[in-house]
Amino acid sequence: MTIADRWLLPDGMDEVLPPQTLRMESLRRALLDLYYRWGYDMVMPPPVEFLDSLLTGTGTDLELQTFKLTDQLTGRLMGASADVTPQVARMDAHSLRREGPVRLCYCAHVLRAQADEYQGGRSPVQLGLELFGHAGLEADQEIMQLVLSSLDLAGARNVHLAIGHIGIYRALAGEAGLAAEAERALFAALERKAVGEVDAIVDAHVQDPSLAEMLRQLPRLHGGDEVLERAREVFAGAPAAVGEALAQLTALRTSIGRDSEQVARYFDLAELRGYEYHTGMVFAAYVPGYGQALAKGGRYDDTGRAFGRPRPATGCSMDLKLLASLDEQRPSHDGIWAPASESEALARRVSELRQAGERVVQALAGQTTGARAHFCDRELIEHEGRWQVRPLED
Numbered sequence: 001m002t003i004a005d006r007w008l009l010p011d012g013m014d015e016v017l018p019p020q021t022l023r024m025e026s027l028r029r030a031l032l033d034l035y036y037r038w039g040y041d042m043v044m045p046p047p048v049e050f051l052d053s054l055l056t057g058t059g060t061d062l063e064l065q066t067f068k069l070t071d072q073l074t075g076r077l078m079g080a081s082a083d084v085t086p087q088v089a090r091m092d093a094h095s096l097r098r099e100g101p102v103r104l105c106y107c108a109h110v111l112r113a114q115a116d117e118y119q120g121g122r123s124p125v126q127l128g129l130e131l132f133g134h135a136g137l138e139a140d141q142e143i144m145q146l147v148l149s150s151l152d153l154a155g156a157r158n159v160h161l162a163i164g165h166i167g168i169y170r171a172l173a174g175e176a177g178l179a180a181e182a183e184r185a186l187f188a189a190l191e192r193k194a195v196g197e198v199d200a201i202v203d204a205h206v207q208d209p210s211l212a213e214m215l216r217q218l219p220r221l222h223g224g225d226e227v228l229e230r231a232r233e234v235f236a237g238a239p240a241a242v243g244e245a246l247a248q249l250t251a252l253r254t255s256i257g258r259d260s261e262q263v264a265r266y267f268d269l270a271e272l273r274g275y276e277y278h279t280g281m282v283f284a285a286y287v288p289g290y291g292q293a294l295a296k297g298g299r300y301d302d303t304g305r306a307f308g309r310p311r312p313a314t315g316c317s318m319d320l321k322l323l324a325s326l327d328e329q330r331p332s333h334d335g336i337w338a339p340a341s342e343s344e345a346l347a348r349r350v351s352e353l354r355q356a357g358e359r360v361v362q363a364l365a366g367q368t369t370g371a372r373a374h375f376c377d378r379e380l381i382e383h384e385g386r387w388q389v390r391p392l393e394d
């Protein structure tokens with residue numbers, strides 16, 4: 001076995017090195033400070049839990065994504081967290097039990113048994129926000145506003161927001177009264193945007209011609225703002241929940257336009273992605289050149305039911321590793337280089353500068369690498385008996 005073989009990391013499990021670590025950390029602080037200013041309290045979920053509580057109320061996608069291990073203390077099966085959102089929903093429903101709206105944020109390593117289809121790693125750092133206890137659109141709008149501010153802070157430009165609403169499909173499929181198997185097949189075909197398959201399943205299983213037509217149209221309703229107008233015509237005879245979903249999307253369209261003119265909106269009414277816990281509006285944010293979504297989120301009411309307290313909920317999550325890779329131009333290091341010296345005056349000056357927030361790297365005795373190797377752009381030089389900071393000379 002060669003050294004390289006011993007160091008081979010499993011697929012999708014990556015280490016993060018300087019200067020990328022510094023970018024990640026400064027972005028993490030900036031984002032958590034932003035959420036703090038909006039009243040989001042930070043929580044830290046455990047990295048592993050008993051499998052049954054970890055996966056309660058979530059769907060099969062999340063189960064497939066979860067690494068399993070056995071607890072040597074109890075012999076019970078445990079899972080490594082693959083998505084922090086259901087854990088935070090449990091904290092709200094079970095551990096905190098606060099009244100009224102509760103705003104929580106987090107930043108935690110998660111593990112995924114399978115890599116994202118667009119080359120996402122299997123060890124992302126999930127950073128996110130969850131707002132519980134408010135069913136109104138204002139809560140979704142607040143999350144959306146914070147997502148856009150977060151992407152802006154990370155240096156994302158040309159953001160495309162893809163927006164859907166799970167409630168439309170749910171209401172239509174519910175009205176059609178499909179058998180479980182046909183419903184699963186329809187859901188899967190819609191998720192894959194397999195229009196021909198959707199047509200075939202609907203033709204075989206939905207008798208009511210107007211309902212069948214609405215289901216056939218669902219995967220065809222995607223595009224810019226005009227999709228909502230088209231949808232209103234297509235779904236004129238649909239159950240009331242469909243009209244409510246469209247009204248929510250229309251209100252969201254207006255508020256996104258008000259908050260950010262730079263964002264391109266894209267509506268996709270057959271967008272059913274996610275871990276099957278979403279119940280209403282869902283969204284994903286993209287930028288050109290990245291196949292993976294930079295932020296994903298939506299409404300997932302009642303996830304807390306399994307823990308004794310159904311609550312309205314909405315939120316979003318991002319991968320800090322991915323976000324921090326957006327702005328590689330950002331200067332990641334600066335600092336002041338101090339020579340190796342036992343001078344007390346120098347020690348005092350170094351200490352003052354550090355207290356003032358400067359990064360000061362002091363050479364160790366006998367060190368042969370210099371200021372640039374340690375990412376410094378300035379140096380301390382003794383001039384006329386005083387230690388002064390000077391730009392590095394070329």
Ligand SMILES: N[C@@H](Cc1c[nH]c[nH+]1)C(=O)O
Nearest residue numbers: 085296297298315316317
């Ligand atoms: N955790 C979800 C996104 C989300 C957060 N809150 C609500 N939805 C995901 O990763 O897809």
